Amino acid sequence: MTERLESIRWARKLKMRHLEVLLVLCKLRSITAAANEMHMTQPAVSHWLADLEEVIGQALFVRGRQLSLTQAGEVLKRHAERMLGDVGRVNEELASVGMGMTGRLHIGSIISATPALLPQAIARVQAHSPQLRLQVSEATFDPLLERLRRRELDLIISPLHVNAIKSGFKSELLIEDTVSVVVRPGHPILALPTPRWSDVAQLPWVMPPADTLMRKQLEAAFHTAGIPVPVPRIEAASLVVIQMILRQGDYIGVLASSVIPVYRQMGLIEVVELTPCVDFGPIGMLWDAEAEDSKLLAFADALRTVAASLRGEVQSEDPNGPTISSA
Numbered sequence: 001m002t003e004r005l006e007s008i009r010w011a012r013k014l015k016m017r018h019l020e021v022l023l024v025l026c027k028l029r030s031i032t033a034a035a036n037e038m039h040m041t042q043p044a045v046s047h048w049l050a051d052l053e054e055v056i057g058q059a060l061f062v063r064g065r066q067l068s069l070t071q072a073g074e075v076l077k078r079h080a081e082r083m084l085g086d087v088g089r090v091n092e093e094l095a096s097v098g099m100g101m102t103g104r105l106h107i108g109s110i111i112s113a114t115p116a117l118l119p120q121a122i123a124r125v126q127a128h129s130p131q132l133r134l135q136v137s138e139a140t141f142d143p144l145l146e147r148l149r150r151r152e153l154d155l156i157i158s159p160l161h162v163n164a165i166k167s168g169f170k171s172e173l174l175i176e177d178t179v180s181v182v183v184r185p186g187h188p189i190l191a192l193p194t195p196r197w198s199d200v201a202q203l204p205w206v207m208p209p210a211d212t213l214m215r216k217q218l219e220a221a222f223h224t225a226g227i228p229v230p231v232p233r234i235e236a237a238s239l240v241v242i243q244m245i246l247r248q249g250d251y252i253g254v255l256a257s258s259v260i261p262v263y264r265q266m267g268l269i270e271v272v273e274l275t276p277c278v279d280f281g282p283i284g285m286l287w288d289a290e291a292e293d294s295k296l297l298a299f300a301d302a303l304r305t306v307a308a309s310l311r312g313e314v315q316s317e318d319p320n321g322p323t324i325s326s327a
Contacts, residue, residue, distance in 0.1 A: 178279055
């Protein structure tokens with residue numbers, strides 16, 4: 001590696017500040033706007049850009065009313081995001097080790113996709129590696145994928161649709177899930193022997209946000225039944241918020257079917273049995289194969305074990321669990 005760096009003339013001269021300035025210029029397309037955002041003078045930003053182009057040996061922007069990236073600029077931008085993402089990850093892991101932890105994992109999850117899968121996997125890993133620090137971020141698929149590309153996330157759990165499969169990351173199927181229509185115990189709709197989509201369309205709906213897969217699948221179910229999609233009274237992604245709202249009256253909502261047994265056992269919800277059911281689709285995990293370490297592999301193994309349990313399968317496992325080394 002030392003010989004390779006010695007042969008790359010610009011590698012020793014590149015600074016983190018170069019990359020920061022580049023990414024702000026990519027975002028704002030203006031030296032003036034970049035200077036304002038970074039609390040620098042315009043000449044200082046221009047100097048950093050000129051110095052970076054001299055270091056790289058190629059023009060990175062075409063100057064005009066707005067800056068536009070050259071092909072070399074596009075290449076450097078893509079890798080700058082990953083390099084700065086790696087710096088952030090190293091800093092966080094070092095901070096975790098400094099606090100006596102064995103390291104850190106940052107997991108991304110699509111909203112409402114993994115209410116049963118993710119918590120159980122986290123509990124399983126930390127039962128055997130309690131000093132591992134875990135952070136979970138929820139969002140829709142595109143922002144999560146972008147953060148995975150920038151190496152701000154170690155692994156994401158999401159539906160395995162076409163964009164996920166073609167993302168270039170390693171992917172693996174975990175479970176096939178459906179969506180359950182739910183109400184509070186004692187809701188009047190439960191008295192109907194065979195509730196129909198036309199019956200539930202009249203109720204006050206608590207729906208997932210419009211840009212979520214669960215919302216799209218719910219709307220598709222109404223279309224399939226030939227029923228106009230009702231306008232939701234409330235839009236919410238939080239499972240806690242949804243449960244609390246359902247208990248306040250004759251509201252109706254949806255949850256991933258994989259979590260239903262837990263909430264049903266607690267007496268919080270009942271399922272409205274409708275035909276056809278709402279398909280959620282395959283749920284899986286995506287990660288960067290080049291960034292694998294013992295922590296990531298142990299967490300992926302925990303997800304596989306929990307997924308097998310949710311599918312009702314028996315999976316042989318190490319009785320000592322997914323221990324994470326400190327290496």
